[in-house]
Amino acid sequence: MKYLYLLWSNLKRKKMRTTLTLLSIMVAFLLFGYLGAIKQAFSQGIDVAGLDRLIVRHKVSIIQLLPEAYESRIEKIEGVEDAVHQTWFGGVYQKPSNFFAQMPVKPEEYLKMYPEFVLSDEERNAWLNTRSGAVVGRGIADRFGWKLGDRIPINATIWSRKGGERTWEFDLVGIYDGAEKGTDTSQFLFRYDFFNESRQFGEGLVGWYTVRISDPDRAAITAELIDAEFANSPNETKAEPEGAFLQGFANQIGDIGFIMMSIIVAVFFTILLVAGNTMAYAVRERTNELALLKAIGFTDRGVLALVLGESFVLTLLGGGLGLALAWLLVSLGDPSGGSLPVFFIPYSDLAVGIALIAIMAFIAGILPALQAQRLQIADALRR
Amino acid sequence: MTESSRSLVSVKNVDKVFKRGSEEIHVLGGLDLDIPEGEFLALMGPSGSGKSTLLNLIGGLDRPSQGSVEVGGERIDQLSNRRLAAWRARHVGLVFQFYNLMPVLTAQKNVELPLLLTHLSRAERKKRAAIALDIVGLSNRNNHYPRTLSGGEQQRVGIARSIVTDPTLLLCDEPTGDLDRKSGDEILDLLQALNREQGKTIVMVTHDIHAAARATRTLYLNKGRLTTEPEE
Incomplete structure (x- = not known):
């Protein structure tokens, strides 16, 4: 000194x-x-991607849909503990620049698959009891100043409602926080049953599956078993670790x-x-x-x-x-x-x-x- | 040799050769010199005669090409670089013609520099530097930077820095060479007082016959040889 x-x-x-x-x-x-x-x-999300989670998508492209019925077949494959589906909704809020991820999911299954999305029991129950209910991450809620009870209109760019209506209205019933710092709190999640019954086309089709496996060390083998299950079908699959999937998603822009x-x-x-x-x-x-x-x-x-x-x-x-x-x-x-x-x-x-x-x-x-x-x-x- | 005049510095059969490319320049050859403790020795001689080289050898700033340099009974030419540095810090005070002060440090901090190598506390370092500045008559200039001091004052700071560790030997390389007569005389008064009152052994290189007159002995160096009289 x-x-x-x-x-x-x-x-x-x-x-x-x-x-x-x-x-x-x-x-x-x-x-x-x-x-x-x-x-x-x-x-x-890549850093916090679960080692015990695989993503199963259409072999051709992520934008090709898969049958909802695959869920039960995937769950029967050796090494698979659970499977949930998600679908890219692709809507915008008020104007095109307000773009963020919106996905119809099965609430209970989804929250079980993603324990890093922390939601209070009260909000969880409200979501289960509200067909048009939506749950959003803290980040996106703060971005738009949303609070519980708000009715949020989302303009669909892909999924029209029956009758051609492009505006979907959701009731905000929950705001989740991330269990870790890197957890994605920008998602807008709503109920799949509401989505499936209301959409004009594509009933029974989903975007991709998230699969929890029992042994991360056998991830490659389990992925092969999943792909083999749907080989030579009209909708062949590609299963890969969640981290690799997210990395591929990020690499779409370089x-x-x-x-x-x-x-x-x-x-x-x-x-x-x-x-x-x-x-x-x-x-x-x-x-x-x-x-x-x-x-x-x-x-x-x-x-x-x-x-x-x-x-x-x-x-x-x-x-x-x-x-x-x-x-x-x-x-x-x-x-x-x-x-x-x-x-x-x-x-x-x-x-x-x-x-x-x-x-x-x-x-x-x-x-x-x-x-x-x-x-x-x-x-x-x-x- | 009596106890009071025992040899502090003993230079024996010293050669110093500088190499410039393939050329060898013999500056000192077979030189012998004894300096008793408490002496104020003036070294004179023409430019390039090797005065400063000899001073550097005595102060452990350079090593002889051959021969031995003993100071206070220690063969300093045989010390490792690290031990030689420690020896210099303990035993030698240096005064330069152009003062060699750190322009970014105050007078006080310049004087404190050699004390950084000791285990003294900050307060003790400050106290000792203040005493050294007081000895050279600059107690009112502690916080002045070198650029705000006159040449004579800067040299006084240089002398304060050289005595702050209470060294055995003071080596002065043309200490008045950059000063006017009045300031030069003041510096010589100070060196004389340090020699007489505090018993410091001083070796001073100078071109100035008036400065040399203050010393207790004057030696002349010419073509690498020491004499008691100037050569014609």
Whole structure:
């Protein structure tokens, strides 16, 4: 600690240069944190996907429907504990930009399959007793300011009602919370029986199945058994782990992770050059002073540690501020106004950020520090 | 040799050769020198004669190409870099022509620098630096940065830094070389007082005959050899 004022005084020597370098590092880590939250939003659910859940969809495409009758057949397959179906409703609320996931489901089965959707007993009972009842996630309720008892009109883009009516009205009877931070709280769930009886076409058809299996280690075998069950039928299936399914869904708009990583690597490489340049100049300008420190008794390693320490203070300040600012901005909510309901910086990304700060500090500082360590006192004092 | 004049520094048969590419420059050759404890020795000689080189060898800032340098009974030319650094911190105070102060630190913090290598508390470091500044007559300039001090005052801070650890040996490389006559005289008064009143052994490299006159002994270095009289 006693050397801290020495490090700090050296950083204050060229205030403008230090400030600009600090800002560069800060922006890099701000981007890192913020892009990390966006990446998390795009891969929502993947991290919390159940290892013991498979998704069974039509072999051709997710938009091809499957018979409702498959449910009982899937449940009879060895290794399967339970199966529930979901269907993509694809409606909008008030205007096309208010787009989010709406799905007709069987309430009890669905909540049993997804225990991470936490709903009070009172709301659960209300849903079971209300045919037009809907349950929504906390994120989507907050986005639109919905509260229990609201009547919510959803305009269908796929599923018309009998008679051609495209507006479906639902009674909001429950708002669920996520058991984990990454749980998707943007879903709008309503009763399948109401949907099935009211839709103009497609009666008895569903979008896909979520299947709980008894042994995650045998997921691949169970998936093969399911697909074999429906092989050579008009509606062949493709079963895969839930995580892979969600990843595939996210990849429909590109490999977000790769794009983010490319941006971050480019930014960090540039900032590393900036920080390294600052440290190299800082040492070159102070050759005489570093030689003095050695002359009065600082060891070679002591001088190396001082220069590396400066690099660490500079990077830690810039990187720390950047991550803190990213955290603050992310906590203000997603920039799209609700399209990214799972929007937060994962702790793992913060840990990676802190590790990157240390790595950047070391790389930026090590060469100038070694240069300082190797200074010959008598030569350097004459410069 | 009496107890009061026993040799503090003993340089024996020292050669110093610098290499510049393939060229070898012999600066010192077979040099012997004994400096008794408590002496104020002035080293004079033309530029390039090796005065500063000899000072650096005595202060452990450089190593001889051959020969031995013993200070206080310790062969400093045989110490590892790490132990030599620790030895310098304990036994040597350095005063430079251009003061070599840290521009980003106040006078007080500049003087405290060598104490960072000790286990002294912050309060004790501050107290000792204040005493050193008081000795050099700058107790009212503690919080001034070097740029706000005159050349003479900066050199006083340099001297305060050199004595703050109470070293055995003070090595001064042209301490008045960058000062006007009046300031130079004040610095020489101070060095003389440190030698006489506190018994510091001082080795001072100088071009100035008036400065050398303050020393108790003057030696002349020319072409790598020491003499008691200047060569024509």
